[in-house]
Amino acid sequence: YRWQLNGSDINLSMEYRYKLNGGNLVVINPNRNWDTGSYQCFATNSLGTIVSREAKLQFAYLENFKTKMRSTVSVREGQGVVLLCGPPPHSGELSYAWIFNE
Secondary structure (H helix, E strand, C coil): CCEEEEECCCCCCCCCCEEECCCCECCCCCCHHHHHHEEEEEECCCCEEEECCCCCECCCCEECCCCCCCCCCCCCCCCCCCCCCCCEEHHHHHHCCCCCCC
């Protein structure tokens, strides 16, 4: 078996973070910065080589919201207002809600 990440061979004998288990690639302690990408397997025997479809690996993450205090917003009763919420850097779907009086 031979595995590639983003079109480059993974050297399983030199790279301690990857190992083969029955032809399956195991990523040990995956890291978003190093392991995100497209993986592809090449299985070879005396009859030839077969290539797997690409499998894309990406990580969901949510970094911290900014801790800077916001300024007070005052409105008259019945008046409309828009409160913006800038989400922190993230990957994957993010949902958030405003909370009134804690």
